[in-house]
Amino acid sequence: MNPDTPFGPQGLTQIIEGNPVATLVIDAGHRVTHWNRACAILTGVEAAEMLGTQEQWRPFYPKPRPIMADLIVDGAMESAVDQFYGGKFRRSGVIDGAFEAEDHFPHLGADGRWLFFTAAALKDETGRTIGAIETLQDITARHRAEAALKESEERYRELSRTDALTGLYNSRHLQECLLQEVERARRHASPLSLLVLDADHFKRINDTHGHLEGDRVLQALARTIGNNQRRSDLAFRYGGEEFVLLLPQTTGAEALVLAERLRREFAAQEVVPEQGEVIRCTISIGVSQYQPGESPRDFIRRADAATYAAKARGRNCVVGAD
Incomplete structure (x- = not known):
């Protein structure tokens, strides 16, 4: 890890790497600066393949496109986020200017996965955006359980009539x-x-x-x-x-x-x-x-x-x- 990057201080690296939630960080140039172990496990892509690149899209999509963190770096308004995550996102109720979303990623893993993800800006002491941090949680099991419950309820309704x-x-x-x-x-x-x-x-x-x-x-x-x-x-x-x-x-x-x-x-x-x-x-x-x-x-x-x-x-x- 290059200590001269905006996110190079050892403290931030230790916090991100020790986070059990999959976490990635990009700088103002959309280059990956952090890709923690949890993120490597979730995506199946090791940090060594991602650090310093602008290929943060690769584990999630079949071709280049912005992830939520990229939109945050670009100062995205709701209309821009809606272009890529229409009907699937909302503003964070916790962090100013942050967005969160749920989406299905068919190219992630063998059978695709549902992820809940949140992206927020990283700012310097002057308030200038110098990057973005994104966390991702695998909610596939929950979605499958909800789908199974819905199917079971529909089957019961059908049987009852x-x-x-x-x-x-x-x-x-x-x-x-x-x-x-x-x-x-x-x-x-x-x-x-x-x-x-x-x-x-x-x-x-x-x-x-x-x-x-x-x-x-x-x-x-x-x-x-x-x-x-x-x-x-x-x-x-x-x-x-x-x-x-x-x-x-x-x-x-x-x-x-x-x-x-x-x-x-x-x-x-x-x-x-x-x-x-x-x-x-x-x-x-x-x-x-x-x-x-x-x-x-x-x-x-x-x-x-x-x-x-x-x-x-x-x-x-x-x-x-x-």
Whole structure:
């Protein structure tokens, strides 16, 4: 270390080298004057490779660009810092003129690392900036823990609104979505339709073939629905052998066409049990289009009533609600 540099005094060197936090210092010419052992461990780059160079960017970025300390030396204002760390930085609440930030460095280490770093100016007795000091802390473990927690929470939310047997949404989530879609239809004066589908003679299937085969029939129906729904459509297991398909931006006439396609495709399906005869099942479908001013309960009630009407007509048919 050259003792004639602005940061050469033995005391400062000992303080920086003894700091367990990764620390680097650059002078007014953007040359590295200090690169402590903790910084070498964090970056995988030894001090001997960095001291006296202007390559402080090298462990962090694939090509030359300022690090936070460089911006401090240049007297950076917030607009300049924002150019390189937009949305990731803030002014330090402890040190005047200092900035701190969190960022991900994909080129640091084998899998990239998240760092929290702070940079502050070093000034002489006249107040002139003669360099900058930057500290860096590895917060990768914290970020990974937060990401894992967020993923776990999202998985729990998904499970709480999903029917375990069919993978479709459950009836509780239907109530939430129905309110939202009705409100959207009201606000934008857009069409909204709804199908209620009920498996015909399902009790007979359970009694004859057993509940496991009955479950396979319901799963087959769920797949038929899933294969025909658009990305904007929402499918639910309403309860037992009853299903609901919510169709935003869809008129009653369009919903009737879809309902007929579902009825026809499911009637042609075969569920093959491990033993016994092939199981065929049909569905009765009621269709309603939202009417301005009606409640979500009345909207679904009309489709439900149309399903019962389809049952009364002999099943395996589609009926539009009045």
